[in-house]
Every structure is written in C-alpha cells, then in structure tokens.
Amino acid sequence: MDAAVGLAAWAGLLADRTRASFCLALLDGRAWTVGELAKHAGVALSTASEHADRLVAGGMLAQRRQGRHRYLELANPQVAALIETVAAAHPSARNGTGTPVTTLAAAHKRRNLAFARTCYDHLAGYLGVAIADAMVGNGFVTRTHGTALTPRGVAWLGQLGVDLGKPGRRAVLRDCLDWTERRSHLAGVAGSEICRHALAAGWVVRIGSGRAVKVTPVGERALADQLGLVIGAAGTDSPGAAHAMPAGARRR
Amino acid sequence: MDAAVGLAAWAGLLADRTRASFCLALLDGRAWTVGELAKHAGVALSTASEHADRLVAGGMLAQRRQGRHRYLELANPQVAALIETVAAAHPSARNGTGTPVTTLAAAHKRRNLAFARTCYDHLAGYLGVAIADAMVGNGFVTRTHGTALTPRGVAWLGQLGVDLGKPGRRAVLRDCLDWTERRSHLAGVAGSEICRHALAAGWVVRIGSGRAVKVTPVGERALADQLGLVIGAAGTDSPGAAHAMPAGARRR
DNA sequence: CCGACGGTTCGGCGCCCACCGAAGGATCGC
DNA sequence: GCGATCCTTCGGTGGGCGCCGAACCGTCGG
Structure with missing residues (x-):
C-alpha cells in the first residue's frame, strides 16, 4: 500500500507526454537546458521549467546551475537504465515509425x-x-x-x-x-x-x-x-x- | 515524441495509487478477482472495475472470465519483471518523514x-x-x-x-x-x-x-x-x- | 549604465480523471 | 422460478494538473 504510493509517484513523473519527452531526450547522456527541453517538447518555457522542477524533486533528474543556464541531466545511470528498460519494453515501443528509442x-x-x-x-x-x-x-x-x-x-x-x-x-x-x-x-x-x-x-x-x-x-x-x-x-x-x-x- | 506518448501512456497506467496497488498485488503471480483487488486497494467495486479495464486495455493485465468472476493477472512475465524492477528502484526510500504508520x-x-x-x-x-x-x-x-x-x-x-x-x-x-x-x-x-x-x-x-x-x-x-x-x-x-x-x- | 537573454513565479483557464452510489445485467445455487 | 453474488455501466462531483502569458529576476556582454 505504501509501496503503491511510491510506485505511483515515480510512474507519475513519466506519465506525462512532456516529461516523458524530456527523459527520452536526456537518455543521450548529456545535459540540456530548460530552453532546449522546452523547444524539444514543444511547450512554453514556463511549462518546461515547472516540469523540470517536478522531475528534479522526484529524483529523476539532477540539475546544475551555471550562469543564467540551468542544465538538467538524468540523476544517475540507474535512472537512465530504468527509463531505457521501460521505454524499450512498453507495448507501444513497436511504433513502426522507425524511431528507435535512444540507448x-x-x-x-x-x-x-x-x-x-x-x-x-x-x-x-x-x-x-x-x-x-x-x-x-x-x-x-x-x-x-x-x-x-x-x-x-x-x-x-x-x-x-x-x-x-x-x-x-x-x-x-x-x-x-x-x-x-x-x-x-x-x-x-x-x-x-x-x-x-x-x-x-x-x-x-x-x-x-x-x-x-x-x-x-x-x-x-x-x-x-x-x-x-x-x-x-x-x-x-x-x-x-x-x-x-x-x-x-x-x-x- | 511519438515514443514519449507511448512511454507516458504506459507510465500512466502505474501512475495511480490504486492501479499501482493492483499491480503490486498481482506480482504474486496469481489471478485476482475484481472484488479482491477492490478490497485490497480500498476502493469501490465500480472504481476497481474501471481501473481493471484500463490496465487490460493498456496491455498490463490479462483477464479471464469464468462464470460471474473476472480474473485478472499480469499480462506476461516481462510485465512482471518490469514492474518489479521499477518498484525496486524507485527512489521512494526517502519518501519523506512522517509516512508509515505501521501496525x-x-x-x-x-x-x-x-x-x-x-x-x-x-x-x-x-x-x-x-x-x-x-x-x-x-x-x-x-x-x-x-x-x-x-x-x-x-x-x-x-x-x-x-x-x-x-x-x-x-x-x-x-x-x-x-x-x-x-x-x-x-x-x-x-x-x-x-x-x-x-x-x-x-x-x-x-x-x-x-x-x-x-x-x-x-x-x-x-x-x-x-x-x-x-x-x-x-x-x-x-x-x-x-x-x-x-x-x-x-x-x- | 544599458539591452539581451535564460529562467522563474504567478494567476488563471480548462480538461481530464479518480471516485462514488445507484441501477442494471449475468450467473450461480436452490 | 427465486434470491444472492459478482460485476458493469452511467451520471455526477471534485480535485488535480498541464498549459499559457505576463511580470519579474539574475546573468552576461558592451
């Protein structure tokens, strides 16, 4: 029961198209700025900023502020592996569009x-x-x-x-x-x-x-x-x- | 982007306390009835029935109808492994101070x-x-x-x-x-x-x-x-x- | 000092969805 | 046939959240 709350919370981080898009993008192992992620996902900068907050708070991403930039990356290799696993395994992975999930x-x-x-x-x-x-x-x-x-x-x-x-x-x-x-x-x-x-x-x-x-x-x-x-x-x-x-x- | 939608949809299945509770319960490999799952998660029967619909539609669960019973189980071992992996790794270990009131x-x-x-x-x-x-x-x-x-x-x-x-x-x-x-x-x-x-x-x-x-x-x-x-x-x-x-x- | 720029905060809007109870099958045992 | 049990469907309600634009702030470079 308690575990269910934690599991749901974690899954909830990925359960949004925009946040999922962030995480998939960040699978390239590099750090992206908020602006880059916003453009990539096609949302307003303010929206991206809020999503970044949630992902960081949830332990999925790590951030580093440098000058006026805020760099975001996956929190650790374990998280990356987990996202990869989920992304590769979920039923709609065979999307046929020829866009394989980045590993x-x-x-x-x-x-x-x-x-x-x-x-x-x-x-x-x-x-x-x-x-x-x-x-x-x-x-x-x-x-x-x-x-x-x-x-x-x-x-x-x-x-x-x-x-x-x-x-x-x-x-x-x-x-x-x-x-x-x-x-x-x-x-x-x-x-x-x-x-x-x-x-x-x-x-x-x-x-x-x-x-x-x-x-x-x-x-x-x-x-x-x-x-x-x-x-x-x-x-x-x-x-x-x-x-x-x-x-x-x-x-x- | 397309992949992000699929990932978000899949994660969305787990991103609810009740549904997560279902999946965790079903990790025992048995088939549960809707009523059992409802009682386990503490929700109304109607609510449980709807959640079961979503989980089946999303490919997470498989169902088998027998008489007036509807048995639900994890769709396949891959799904089970995935859920177990996510549940094991999600960072709810530090899920905050007050939570667990344990009997x-x-x-x-x-x-x-x-x-x-x-x-x-x-x-x-x-x-x-x-x-x-x-x-x-x-x-x-x-x-x-x-x-x-x-x-x-x-x-x-x-x-x-x-x-x-x-x-x-x-x-x-x-x-x-x-x-x-x-x-x-x-x-x-x-x-x-x-x-x-x-x-x-x-x-x-x-x-x-x-x-x-x-x-x-x-x-x-x-x-x-x-x-x-x-x-x-x-x-x-x-x-x-x-x-x-x-x-x-x-x-x- | 200034303007440009990346990011954050805030108010507000709209939609989605988790939940329930009530009513309506479907199936069982008798 | 009958009632009991299990489940589904439907209407309604409330809250959460994804989104945006506008205002604001800090940093950078000149």
Whole structure:
C-alpha cells in the first residue's frame, strides 16, 4: 500500500507526454537546458521549467546551475537504465515509425562523433577538455586556487598573436563544465580567443551548420607543437553529429 | 515524441495509487478477482472495475472470465519483471518523514514477506536470493557472462525431476531484482520451475492468501542436502517466531 | 549604465480523471 | 422460478494538473 504510493509517484513523473519527452531526450547522456527541453517538447518555457522542477524533486533528474543556464541531466545511470528498460519494453515501443528509442550505448557512439564543437564562443567536447588539460600540463594554466592563466600562459597566448587587452568585466579564464566529457574546459576571454585563433589559423574548421568542428592536419601539427597534444584519429564526422545536438543554443 | 506518448501512456497506467496497488498485488503471480483487488486497494467495486479495464486495455493485465468472476493477472512475465524492477528502484526510500504508520501485524506480515515470498512465478525475498547465491556457489549457475545455467545446473534440475523442455521465447534463467534484498534472485523458466518444485515437494508452503511462503522442515533438509544452504528457523506467521528470521545473515 | 537573454513565479483557464452510489445485467445455487 | 453474488455501466462531483502569458529576476556582454 505504501509501496503503491511510491510506485505511483515515480510512474507519475513519466506519465506525462512532456516529461516523458524530456527523459527520452536526456537518455543521450548529456545535459540540456530548460530552453532546449522546452523547444524539444514543444511547450512554453514556463511549462518546461515547472516540469523540470517536478522531475528534479522526484529524483529523476539532477540539475546544475551555471550562469543564467540551468542544465538538467538524468540523476544517475540507474535512472537512465530504468527509463531505457521501460521505454524499450512498453507495448507501444513497436511504433513502426522507425524511431528507435535512444540507448545509452548508442549515445556513447555519438559522443565520439561530436568530439569537438564550440560552446558559445569557445571550444568544447573532447578537444576542449584535452586543450584545457594540456594547458595545465604545460604550466599555462593553474588550478591550484581556482582556474587562472599563469604568466607563462599569457606569454604563450601572446606568441600566438593573442592580446587579452585590459581586464574587463568578463573573466579572463573560466571553467566551463563540459557535459559530454563531464569535465571542465576553458571559457572566458582566453577561451574565446583560443577558439577564435584556432578557427582563424585553420587548426579547426566547422562541420556543417552546427556546433561541431573538426581538427585539420594543420591543427594536429600545431597542437602537437604548441601543447604536446596528440589528437587521436577519433573525430569521424557524420551527418548525425549535428543532429545529435540539442536544438537551439547555437549562437555566433 | 511519438515514443514519449507511448512511454507516458504506459507510465500512466502505474501512475495511480490504486492501479499501482493492483499491480503490486498481482506480482504474486496469481489471478485476482475484481472484488479482491477492490478490497485490497480500498476502493469501490465500480472504481476497481474501471481501473481493471484500463490496465487490460493498456496491455498490463490479462483477464479471464469464468462464470460471474473476472480474473485478472499480469499480462506476461516481462510485465512482471518490469514492474518489479521499477518498484525496486524507485527512489521512494526517502519518501519523506512522517509516512508509515505501521501496525505490529503489518510489520510481522512484512517480515514474512521479506523472508520468503513468490514474485510472479518464482521465489523471492531472503530465500530467493539465498537460493540464487547457493546455486552460484555450487556451480549450477554462472554469472561470469550474464546469468546462465551451467550443464551441472541443468543436471541438478533434472535430478529434481525438472525438465526445462525446448528453449522457447522465455529466457531459461534471468536475474530479477529483489525489492527487499536489493539483490538478484532467479527468474525465467528455471526460476519458475524451482518455485513450482519447491511448492510441489513441500519444501515451502504458502502462508495465508498472500505472496508469503515459509520453509518447511522438509524444505530445510532438502535445501541443506541439495544446495548446502542452511536456513535459519524458518519464517512463520506466528508473531513470536519472527525473531527466527536470519537477521544476521541478511546481505551477503 | 544599458539591452539581451535564460529562467522563474504567478494567476488563471480548462480538461481530464479518480471516485462514488445507484441501477442494471449475468450467473450461480436452490 | 427465486434470491444472492459478482460485476458493469452511467451520471455526477471534485480535485488535480498541464498549459499559457505576463511580470519579474539574475546573468552576461558592451
């Protein structure tokens, strides 16, 4: 009886078309913003916000607030597995429309596809995290007391032709949590300038119209020379890559 | 989006306290009448009848009409496994402070349930998990690559008089998450046959009308002989003997 | 300072649905 | 035939909740 209440409450979280749509979308293992989820489900932002509240309160989703964004993801792998199981098993799974339910395994594959992309105005994905790590390894960035550029790092940027100018309101360097890698990459003015330079110098080029980018041979050499960073042959691009991104949030 | 509708519809079947109560009750693998379910859930007969309609229409339950009775049971083992999984995993463990007003009788009932019960058509609870572990320990079941019956396990079952027959659609052996022990017990055809044999051979007998069972002296001897499994002084329906439950033996 | 933008809160609307009691079968035992 | 039992159908009621737009707030970048 008591168990029935709990079971009903849990099922109730999924028992709404919009919330179910959220959860299915989040099965890709990434974190989506409220706005992205709203657009995906076709509801107003306010509605999506309220649904997000309920899903978080019910323990189905976890959230992380970053700046003016609110990122939502499945609370844990157990929840993901459970949703997958239910979604795969419910009778109408054979919907015939050829839209199979996304599995976590498939999502991992897709992760490799989008191994490099832009996030706002800086680099993200595997590439972004790798660059961040390499800069720490080379002593250009320190993370001992928060994340900051070292004098050597400033010099390195200057040698690339990047002038950070006078300190303004925007942080010079900031960590930005990468939701495919679940680790931080570099944002802020420096992150933005690194991205700008990488594009300008032909280290990376955009793939299609989305946020995905790929590393050119020139870029591979430059990254190896400049940062000792060896990029594996990972980045296979495919039309699916851009499609895998949450709609919206592509700016600039 | 299409999938979201289906998922929401399916979850919606469980997203009601009364219907969830039905499904949980039906996890004992028996067929219940509408009247029994109504009384169990504490709703009017008419209400129960309507809920039964919805659950049948949604593919969760199957029905069989016999004379003036309408028997309801879970549609298939897959549905049973799904419900059990969801019930075991839903995060109502921290369901809030005040809830459970438990009577002593209810507590005893629950202890019996926790000790040994049927789950759909196989054994669950402490007993179910212990049997599963013992079968692994005796080399009858392997869990190296998923859970499977070994040749020795097949032979053991044969010696009990259990013939698994030809492989059909249903898995021969499957793990089923136990919601009191939070560990896996054995389901599938083999799990079902073990339960059937245990009841037929008088190893266990049902307590009252619910899912709870208790191990008989014959069963104790048989489990010790066959599996080297020593069960403490059996679960019983008498309040005084509740202490006999192998409290120290729980978990591992 | 400003405007742009993502998100939240609030009031309100409308619909869905869980529930009940009463009336109406259907089936059993006699 | 009769009454008893089990169930279904139907009308009505109440509450919950999904949805929206408008107002508001905090953050970002200039």
